[in-house]
Amino acid sequence: MISDARTAARPLLLAALLSTAALSLSACAPLIVGGAAATTAVVVTDRRTSGTQLEDQNMAFKAQHQISQKLGETARVNAMAYGGILLLTGDVPTDEAKNQATAMARGVENVKQVVNQLTVGPIASLGVRSNDTWLTSKVKTALINTKYVPSGTIAVTTDHSVVYLMGKLTQAEGDYAANAAADVGGVAKVVKLFETISREEAVRLSSSGSKSSQSGSSADAKAPIESSAGAQGDGNASGGGSSGVQAIPIK
Numbered sequence: 001m002i003s004d005a006r007t008a009a010r011p012l013l014l015a016a017l018l019s020t021a022a023l024s025l026s027a028c029a030p031l032i033v034g035g036a037a038a039t040t041a042v043v044v045t046d047r048r049t050s051g052t053q054l055e056d057q058n059m060a061f062k063a064q065h066q067i068s069q070k071l072g073e074t075a076r077v078n079a080m081a082y083g084g085i086l087l088l089t090g091d092v093p094t095d096e097a098k099n100q101a102t103a104m105a106r107g108v109e110n111v112k113q114v115v116n117q118l119t120v121g122p123i124a125s126l127g128v129r130s131n132d133t134w135l136t137s138k139v140k141t142a143l144i145n146t147k148y149v150p151s152g153t154i155a156v157t158t159d160h161s162v163v164y165l166m167g168k169l170t171q172a173e174g175d176y177a178a179n180a181a182a183d184v185g186g187v188a189k190v191v192k193l194f195e196t197i198s199r200e201e202a203v204r205l206s207s208s209g210s211k212s213s214q215s216g217s218s219a220d221a222k223a224p225i226e227s228s229a230g231a232q233g234d235g236n237a238s239g240g241g242s243s244g245v246q247a248i249p250i251k
Helices: 002-027 050-074 095-106 126-144 171-182 199-205
Strands: 031-033 036-038 076-082 085-092 113-116 154-159 162-169 189-196 246-249
Touching: 050 076, 050 085, 050 095, 076 154, 076 162, 085 095, 085 154, 085 162, 085 189, 095 113, 126 154, 126 162, 126 171, 162 171, 162 199, 171 189
Parallel strands: 085 113, 162 189
Antiparallel strands: 031 036, 076 085, 154 162, 189 246
8 A cells, every 4th residue: 555655646746846847947047158148038020130139138138247246236237239239228326337337338249339328316216117117018019019010129128217129120110119109108208229221121131021910000199209319329339230329209
């Protein structure tokens, strides 16, 4: 009887061990390999190659980790990269700390340009940060539901209610995307960090070459927007294409 009970218990014990192992593996992602974040989160519809996507992710991880370690608990730094353009957002205590962040980001391998949008001042409250996360989610949903916007290739982040958009888009696609983001309630400003490409290049880079068939609410009234040079990079751009920074304040 004891032997039979042990035999019956073995499958249950094995299942429990396998379940624990799976949870442990998932909790370890992303893996740290050679001091960089290694991840397989590659988006098929992204106009970047899988290699460039991983390179951008590692670039952002390295910059954020190094700057955060240097500035300590007095700063809150977030980094996002697209095609070698590195965006810094968050809060730092002084202008000197902001300049240090730019210098460190420039030293990260494969960074072509640093766009420093760090705010000099106290660290944002949990409420502000939670609202930023919620706005990012709403903007992503708006982009998915907007006609002619290749949402899969657009990176989105929000800081202090300012939405930042990055990606390889045609001029028309960029305008559609910016307008969709500007129409989301609670957004204070939209900053475009697009690399502008031709329609032919967009077709070549897209996985299917077909336009989105999703229907948006294009007939609805949009919040008035205007172009502005409100956001500035570090002037360290290299390579082809246009990667000018455009801020679109919401009136």
